[in-house]
Amino acid sequence: MLAEKFKDTQIILGSQSPRRQELLKGLDIDFTIETRPVNEVYDTTLKAGEITSFLSKLKAAAFDNLKENELLITSDTIVWQNDQALEKPKSAEHAKEMLQQLSGTVHEVFTSVCFTTTSKQECITDVTEVHFRTLTKEEIDYYIATYKPMDKAGAYGVQDWLGYAAVEKLVGCYYNVMGLPLPRVYDVLKNWKF
Numbered sequence: 001m002l003a004e005k006f007k008d009t010q011i012i013l014g015s016q017s018p019r020r021q022e023l024l025k026g027l028d029i030d031f032t033i034e035t036r037p038v039n040e041v042y043d044t045t046l047k048a049g050e051i052t053s054f055l056s057k058l059k060a061a062a063f064d065n066l067k068e069n070e071l072l073i074t075s076d077t078i079v080w081q082n083d084q085a086l087e088k089p090k091s092a093e094h095a096k097e098m099l100q101q102l103s104g105t106v107h108e109v110f111t112s113v114c115f116t117t118t119s120k121q122e123c124i125t126d127v128t129e130v131h132f133r134t135l136t137k138e139e140i141d142y143y144i145a146t147y148k149p150m151d152k153a154g155a156y157g158v159q160d161w162l163g164y165a166a167v168e169k170l171v172g173c174y175y176n177v178m179g180l181p182l183p184r185v186y187d188v189l190k191n192w193k194f
Contacts, residue, residue, distance in 0.1 A: 002029045002189050006071070009194075014059055014074040015179075017151075019159065023180040024073070027189070031073075036062035040076075049125040051085055052076040052112035056123060060116040071192075072116040077179045079154030081107035086154045095144050095155035099162075102154060104134035109154070109177045113185055115192070124188060126181035128172030130158070135166055153179075 011031035013024055024031060042054050055076035063072050079086040081101065089095035112125040143162045149155045156162045158170075158177040175182040 002027055002186070005192075006030075006189070008069060010067070010070045012063070012070055012072045014063065014072055017075075017179055019157070019178045020075060020180045023175055023178060023182055024185075026182065027186055029189070034063075038062050047083070048078075048080045048085075048108070049110045049112060049127060052078055052110045053114075053123055053125050056112040056114040057121070060114045060121065063116070066116065066118050068118055070117065073113060073185075074116070075111060075113045075180060077109065077111040077153045077176075079107055079109055081105065088153055089150055089155045092144050092150075095149055096140055098155040099135060099140045099143070102132050102156070103140070103166075104132060106131050107154070111176050111179060111181055113180065113188075115188055122188060124181070124184050126173055126176045126184050128170055128174070128176045130167060130177060131169040131171075132166045133168045139165065 006029055011029060013021060013031050013033050014035055016035050021033060038059050040055055042051055046054055056074045059074035059076065060072055066072060086098050089098055107130055109128045109130055110125060112123055114121060114123040147160055149157060158167060158174065173181045173183060
């Protein structure tokens with residue numbers, strides 16, 4: 001489907017996330033992976049999806065030499081709770097604090113995806129509500145020691161042990177929590193006008 005449509009287009013995924021790479025492969029399109037260094041700093045007045053939208057556009061702006069036949073996909077994900085962004089933890093202790101905060105509560109996961117060519121840019125933002133059961137100290141310690149969640153927003157991966165053990169309910173797209181809202185991404189690509 002999409003492979004035929006984009007046969008003359010070089011799709012670039014601007015992400016080091018192995019989860020995003022795995023998810024995009026699932027749409028049966030060819031792409032390369034390329035990242036550029038970006039200082040992910042944003043205005044603290046931004047909230048929820050405004051943050052992920054800003055950061056996905058910032059990541060795209062680092063690619064200032066796109067060619068005519070290239071389509072760049074950049075993305076950013078945060079966990080949002082109590083009017084606060086929970087990004088990637090800075091240490092094991094920080095991860096523990098985040099998971100204690102999420103334990104027994106509901107939070108939202110926001111992902112923005114930016115599609116950029118030399119002539120246009122389209123950005124989408126998706127949100128999923130995640131319900132966590134109450135976690136014990138031992139469960140949190142086990143997860144941090146065994147799964148090392150330092151590269152994940154909110155210090156957890158829905159697709160690994162903690163997701164299996166803690167997520168009681170999701171309202172919205174599961175893949176969004178992994179870092180790429182695949183049905184929405186597919187829709188944008190399917191309807192893409194060159």
